[in-house]
Amino acid sequence: xxxxxxxxxxxxxxxxxxxxxxxxxxxxxxxxxxxxxxxxxxxxxxxxxxxxxxxxxxxxxxxxxxxxxxxxxxxxxxxxxxxxxxxxxxxxxxxxxxxxxxxxxxxxxxxxxxxxxxxxxxxxxxxxxxxxxxxxxxxxxxxxxxxxxxxxxxxxxxxxxxxxxxxxxxxxxxxxxxxxxxxxxxxxxxxxxxxxxxxxxxxxxxxxxxxxxxxxxxxxxxxxxxxxxxxxxxxxxxxxxxxxxxxxxxxxxxxxxxxxxxxxxxxxxxxxxxxxxxxxxxxxxxxxxxxxxxxxxxxxxxxxxxxxxxxxxxxxxxxxxxxxxxxxxxxxxxxxxxxxxxxxxxxxxxxxxxxxxxxxxxxxxxxxxxxxxxxxxxxxxxxxxxxxxxxxxxxxxxxxxxxxxxxxxxxxxxxxxxxxxxxxxxxxxxxxxxxxxxxxxxxxxxxxxxxxxxxxxxxxxxxxxxxxxxxxxxxxxxxxxxxxxxxxxxxxxxxxx
Numbered sequence: 248x249x250x251x252x253x254x255x256x257x258x259x260x261x262x263x264x265x266x267x268x269x270x271x272x273x274x275x276x277x278x279x280x281x282x283x284x285x286x287x288x289x290x291x292x293x294x295x296x297x298x299x300x301x302x303x304x305x306x307x308x309x310x311x312x313x314x315x316x317x318x319x320x321x322x323x324x325x326x327x328x329x330x331x332x333x334x335x336x337x338x339x340x341x342x343x344x345x346x347x348x349x350x351x352x353x354x355x356x357x358x359x360x361x362x363x364x365x366x367x368x369x370x371x372x373x374x375x376x377x378x379x380x381x382x383x384x385x386x387x388x389x390x391x392x393x394x395x396x397x398x399x400x401x402x403x404x405x406x407x408x409x410x411x412x413x414x415x416x417x418x419x420x421x422x423x424x425x426x427x428x429x430x431x432x433x434x435x436x437x438x439x440x441x442x443x444x445x446x447x448x449x450x451x452x453x454x455x456x457x458x459x460x461x462x463x464x465x466x467x468x469x470x471x472x473x474x475x476x477x478x479x480x481x482x483x484x485x486x487x488x489x490x491x492x493x494x495x496x497x498x499x500x501x502x503x504x505x506x507x508x509x510x511x512x513x514x515x516x517x518x519x520x521x522x523x524x525x526x527x528x529x530x531x532x533x534x535x536x537x538x539x540x541x542x543x544x545x546x547x548x549x550x551x552x553x554x555x556x557x558x559x560x561x562x563x564x565x566x567x568x569x570x571x572x573x574x575x576x577x578x579x580x581x582x583x584x585x586x587x588x589x590x591x592x593x594x595x596x597x598x599x600x601x602x603x604x605x606x607x608x609x610x611x612x613x614x615x616x617x618x619x620x621x622x623x624x625x626x627x628x629x630x631x632x633x634x635x636x637x638x639x640x641x642x643x644x645x646x647x648x649x650x651x652x653x654x655x656x657x658x659x660x661x662x663x664x665x666x667x668x669x670x671x672x673x674x675x676x677x678x679x680x681x682x683x684x685x686x687x688x689x690x691x692x693x694x695x696x697x698x699x700x701x702x703x704x705x706x707x708x709x710x711x712x713x714x715x716x717x718x719x720x721x722x723x724x725x726x727x728x729x730x731x732x733x734x735x736x737x738x739x740x741x742x743x744x
Contacts (some may be wrong), residue, residue: 248279249608252271252652254701255292256601262728267330268311268443269307270305270306271305271306271307271485272303272305272483272484272485272487272488273303273304273486273487273489274301274302274303274304274449274483274486274488274489274543275301275302275305275489275490275491275534276299276300276301276449276450276451276488276489276491277299277300277301277302277450277484277491278298278451278489279298279299279300279450279503280298280299280450280451280452281298281615282452282615282617282618282637282638282639282689284298284452284615284731285450286297286355286475290311290426293639294526294687295654296451297447297448297449297450297476297478299448299449299450299451299476300445300446300447300448300450301445301446301449301479302443302445303323303324303327303443303445303446303481303483303642304414304441304442304443305320305441305443306325306439306440306441306442306443307320307442307464308437308440309437309440310436310438310439310506310632311336311343311430311432311434311435311436311437312432312435313432313433313434313435314327314431314432315346315429315430316429316432317427317428317429318427318428318430318500319426319427319466319652320425320426320427320428320442321424321425321426322424322481322482323350323424323425323426323446323481324424324444324446324448324479324480324481325424325443325448325479325480325481326446326447326448326478326479326481327350327424327443327444327445327446327479328444328447328483328531329348329350329444329500330448331443331444331445331530332348332350332426332442332444333442333443334348334428334430334437334440334441334442334503335440335441335442336432336438336440336441337438337439337440337441338434338437338438339388339432339433339434339438339440341433341435342432342434342615343430343431343432343434343438344430344431344432345428345429345430345431345446346429346431347428347429348426348427348428348429349426349427350424350425350426350427351424351425351426351427352473353465357722358389359409360362360413361386361389361393361411362389362632364413365386365387365389366384366385366386366387366416366504367385367386367629368383368384368385368386368414369383369384369385369386369395369411369412369413369414370382370411370412371384371393371395371405371408371410371411371412372408372409372410372411372412373405373407373408373409373729374430374439374642375409375410379409381679382397382403382405383398384396384397384403385396385417385690387402388699390419391403391406392404392405392407393408393411396510402718411518416610420737424480424481426442428573429449431462431574436597436690440477443706446479446480446481447479448478448480449475449476449477449478449479449591450475450476450583450616451473451474451475451476451490452473452474452501452615452616452740453473453474453613453614453615453616454471454472454473454555454616454617454619455469455471455613455616455617455618455619455638456469456470456471456472456618456619456621457469457470457618457620457621457649458521458620458621458622458623458630459562459599459617459620459621459622459633460622461499461622462523462623462624462628464561465561465562465563465564466559466560466561466562466597467559467560467561467601468557468558468559468560468564469554469555469557469560469608469637470552470555470557471552471553471554471616472550472551472552472554473490473550473551474549474550475478475488475543475547475548475549475550475551476547476548477543477545477546477547477549478545478546479543479545480545481545481546482542482543482545483542483544484542484543484544485535485540485541485542486540486541486542486543487537487540487718488536488537488540488541488543488551489527489534489536489537489653490534490535491532491534493726495532495729499539500722504521509661511629521553522537522538522539523537523539523553523555524536524538524551524553526616530615530670534713534725535682542631546648557608557609557611558608559563559608560601560608561601561602561606561607561608561610562599562601563599563600563650564589564597564598564600565597565598565599565600565693566595566596566597566598566654566657566691566692566693566694566696567595567596567598567693567694567696568593568595568657568659568681568683568693568694568695568696569593569594569596570591570592570593570660570661570681571588571591571660571661571696571697571698571700572588572698572700573698573700573720573721574698574699574700574701574702574703574720575700576703580740581675581701581702581744582700582701582702583670583675583701585663585666585668585677588700589662589663590660590661590662590663591660591661591662592658592659592661593659593660593661594653595653595654595658595659595683595693596652596653596654597634597650597651597652597653597654597655598648598649598650599620599648599649599651600646600647600648601646601647602644602645602647603641603643603644603645603646603647604643604644605641605643609643610643610644611643612640612642612643612668613638613640613641613647614640615637615639616633616637616638616642617636617637617639617697618636618637618638618649619632619635619637620632620634620635620636620649620651621633633648633652634649634650634653635649636649636650636651637706648667656683656684656685656686656687657683657684657685657686657687657693657728658683658689659681659682659684659695660681660682661679661680661681662679662680662681663677663678663679664678664680664737665677665678665739666678670732673743673744674741674742674743674744675701675702675742676708676739676740676741676742677739677740678737678738678739678740679696679697679737679738679739680711680735680736680737681735681736681737682733682734683728683734684694684728685728685730685731685732685733686730686731687730687731688730688731689730690727690728690729690730691728691730692725692726692727692728693725693726694723694724695722695723695726695736696717696721696722696723697721697722697724697738698720698721699720699721699740699742701724701742702719702740702742702743702744703719703720704741704743705720705741705743706741706744707738707739707740708739708740708741709737709738709739710736710737710738710739711735711736711737711738712725712726712736712738713726714738724736724738
């Protein structure tokens with residue numbers, strides 16, 4: 248790494264000359280992150296594409312001169328959108344206004360300094376034996392190594408060196424992102440100034456940890472955390488933190504998709520810790536405010552409990568056999584080929600269901616996120632991971648279903664046993680036989696889920712077991728299969744078009 252003593256001295260002097268008053272930060276963080284989208288081990292790869300943004304409010308006491316003067320406001324986020332900046336003097340709002348604004352973000356770093364000093368004289372130090380050698384000359388190139396024109400006309404190329412000395416800090420380079428205003432003030436002296444702006448590089452998402460205990464029936468303990476990521480290029484010490492719930496529309500930039508915010512959970516009013524999150528309404532959204540201040544340094548990841556663990560939530564385990572394809576309305580015409588999905592070996596998915604109701608320990612609008620499920624197993628209750636799933640935004644009083652994996656011991660097949668087609672009368676009939684086998688040493692309950700996948704107009708004209716219609720194209724057959732045995736069912740479906 249190159250050392251730049253004279254640069255550091257110049258930068259320190261500049262910093263002291265324009266040091267801002269202590270700031271009081273408040274951040275409202277929005278997110279367009281999809282559940283499970285962000286790999287926390289590769290956060291640096293997201294850079295400007297981190298799916299989220301924040302509204303930053305920065306309150307400081309600063310001295311203004313009466314009349315027109317220049318005010319420098321440092322330590323703003325490097326990814327700030329300067330078109331969103333607002334400035335107000337709380338001390339004299341009517342008599343203070345900004346007539347011109349600029350955002351300076353050309354920050355000091357080695358590459359910019361080298362580019363600024365091309366064609367100018369620099370001093371380079373390199374190791375020679377046990378000592379150091381200094382070389383002075385005009386900097387001709389900084390591509391890879393350094394190329395210098397020495398006194399007397401010689402040219403040398405240096406691939407390795409210990410440090411560079413620059414005579415001064417070039418004009419235009421600054422050590423912090425800085426807003427600079429031309430301000431007209433009617434009152435001289437110290438003002439309480441509030442600045443607000445939007446910045447990219449901040450986001451948040453929710454993660455859920457669930458523990459399943461089947462030793463006392465089916466019961467679930469569910470907790471939630473939020474992860475807040477700051478890659479905005481600014482640090483916010485001792486900040487007030489808020490999260491917004493709802494789909495807040497933003498006008499899309501060219502060649503960018505519309506970002507939608509994710510919704511955090513509504514807190515249980517009687518269960519939120521004094522310094523945890525509290526909820527309030529904001530237009531058609533929800534606003535969640537952390538009851539204590541927190542530090543959000545640049546390039547940091549912070550996790551905060553979203554709500555206390557809801558314990559003993561009633562749940563049910565479901566096994567669902569599926570072998571038929573789902574209906575595709577984009578086909579635009581009925582599927583008349585006899586061989587279409589005629590015989591398939593299906594799979595038995597293992598699901599966990601619970602209701603998001605206050606009477607069952609929840610009643611909390613749950614944000615989209617990843618739910619990881621462990622199960623208490625054995626006499627000692629040791630936890631074993633049994634699966635995870637993603638959930639969408641779920642209002643209170645709604646049912647959630649988590650797909651955790653596939654059953655190892657329950658299998659089945661579905662085969663076509665009859666097919667009839669009358670193109671003139673515009674109808675089609677087919678019959679299926681489905682066999683489900685349970686190789687466990689205990690009985691199981693499951694649902695055989697079928698889809699009317701050939702056309703939108705259909706009816707069941709015969710079935711060996713009672714069917715339950717789930718929606719316009721889906722119907723279930725609830726079954727109970729004894730230990731180490733099999734059950735067969737059959738049905739005939741008719742389509743018209």
